[in-house]
Amino acid sequence: MSKITTNKEKLLEIAKDIREVITKKQEELELSFIEETHVYYMRDLNGVVRSDYPSVSTVIKQFYNEFPDLEKSFDMCNGDIIEQDKLLTQWRGTADYANGKGSRTHFLLETDLLKLYGSYKSVREPIFNCDAEQIRDSNAMIDAGHSFIQLMHRRGAVLLDTEMVLGSPELGYTGQPDKVWIMFNEQGELGLVITDWKTNKQKNFEVHSYTEPMLPPFDDYMDTALSHYMIQLPLYARLLLDMLKGTKYADIKLFGAIIVHLTDNSKFFEYRIPKKFIDTVLTMDPLMRIDEVMANKKAYAKKEETRKKLLKEALSKQ
Numbered sequence: 001m002s003k004i005t006t007n008k009e010k011l012l013e014i015a016k017d018i019r020e021v022i023t024k025k026q027e028e029l030e031l032s033f034i035e036e037t038h039v040y041y042m043r044d045l046n047g048v049v050r051s052d053y054p055s056v057s058t059v060i061k062q063f064y065n066e067f068p069d070l071e072k073s074f075d076m077c078n079g080d081i082i083e084q085d086k087l088l089t090q091w092r093g094t095a096d097y098a099n100g101k102g103s104r105t106h107f108l109l110e111t112d113l114l115k116l117y118g119s120y121k122s123v124r125e126p127i128f129n130c131d132a133e134q135i136r137d138s139n140a141m142i143d144a145g146h147s148f149i150q151l152m153h154r155r156g157a158v159l160l161d162t163e164m165v166l167g168s169p170e171l172g173y174t175g176q177p178d179k180v181w182i183m184f185n186e187q188g189e190l191g192l193v194i195t196d197w198k199t200n201k202q203k204n205f206e207v208h209s210y211t212e213p214m215l216p217p218f219d220d221y222m223d224t225a226l227s228h229y230m231i232q233l234p235l236y237a238r239l240l241l242d243m244l245k246g247t248k249y250a251d252i253k254l255f256g257a258i259i260v261h262l263t264d265n266s267k268f269f270e271y272r273i274p275k276k277f278i279d280t281v282l283t284m285d286p287l288m289r290i291d292e293v294m295a296n297k298k299a300y301a302k303k304e305e306t307r308k309k310l311l312k313e314a315l316s317k318q
Contacts, residue, residue: 011158011182012117014190018182018249019161025243031167033176035124040174042167053167054290056175056235058297062289063215063231064223066296070303081307081314102199103128105138105262106178109145109197110162113179116149117159124163137264141199144268148197148260157181157193166239172287177236183255191253192240194233197260200225205261205271215289217280226259230273233257234281241282254278 026032030043043049069091077083103126111123130138160180167174178196185191204225211222221227237254244250257278259271 007156007184008158011184015158015160015182018244021247021249022161022164022166022240022243025247026165026167029167029169031165031174033165033174040165040167042169042174045169053172053174054287054294056173056232056239058293059173059175059235059286059290060228060231061293061296062287063218064228065212065215070300070307081310082318084307085311097134098200100128100130101134101138101141104130104134105141105145105199106197108138108142112142112146113149113159114162138199140264140266141197141262143266144262145197145260147266148195148262148268148270152181152193152195155183157183160192164240166236166243168239168242171239171242172290173235173239175236175239177233177240180236180240185253185255189253190249191255192237193255194237194240194257195260196229196233196258197262198225198229199262202261202263217284218277226271229259229271230277231281233259233273234278235286237278238282238286254282 028043030041030049032041033039034041039051040053040055041049041051042053069088073084073087073091074081077087107123107125107128114121114123158181160182162179163176164180165174165176177194179194181193181195183191183193207222207224211224213219214221214223214227218227218231221230234257237257241252241254244252256275257273259273261269261271263269
């Protein structure tokens with residue numbers, strides 16, 4: 001039996017064991033995720049189950065200034081509330097269109113990947129309605145994703161899990177990484193690799209004339225989707241490492257994190273997050289400005305409510 005085959009068998013056993021360890025930890029924390037409402041539940045340090053923990057996507061918002069779509073659209077429409085609504089609908093429709101293609105790609109790739117591992121769990125199927133163009137592009141991205149899976153297997157990696165529900169009362173946030181792999185390095189050490197498929201347009205990864213710097217401690221980087229993802233993946237890793245504390249996998253290594261950009265010409269591009277950047281995420285206060293983010297979220301909801309009220313009044317006068 002070859003060393004590669006032996007390592008794969010060991011890794012498959014370890015992966016199954018780690019999943020059981022995480023399941024036990026989830027039960028201890030009463031940690032769960034409700035897909036329909038996109039809400040996480042987790043027991044806090046006082047033993048109270050709460051649903052107000054920020055997810056990784058919210059935590060990331062501490063490190064960049066969100067696009068002020070309500071203010072910008074209002075200015076672009078010279079204060080015309082009806083025209084503003086048309087513009088917002090156009091912007092949000094474009095985002096929904098892109099999200100549909102991405103959701104389809106992720107769902108089918110995750111289904112295919114889990115089939116390679118015996119379909120040990122079911123895949124959550126999101127709602128997506130795709131037209132012919134989206135399906136064509138999505139199929140090309142799926143082909144690219146298959147190529148990446150083959151590459152990870154050639155590297156000696158084995159899937160640990162997809163969409164693991166992670167959380168830490170100590171760190172104060174929750175999340176679900178796209179994919180986590182385990183492998184041995186040349187020294188025979190066991191480690192994790194976090195990866196995430198992204199289906200954005202290339203321009204979202206690039207710096208433009210209007211691009212601003214990120215906020216501290218990442219102000220040496222520009223505010224692009226790529227920079228957001230560079231924070232996102234190590235945040236997932238930090239949660240997983242925290243949940244493994246006190247177990248026999250407490251000393252597991254983090255070998256790295258890779259953002260995988262899938263394109264509509266059946267190719268993929270890897271963006272490896274620098275170790276220094278990962279170390280910053282693993283050691284910083286993960287909630288340094290979370291109160292500001294939550295306050296902005298409430299303020300936005302109030303502004304949106306006011307906008308809709310004014311829109312209704314304006315439409316009634318037509």
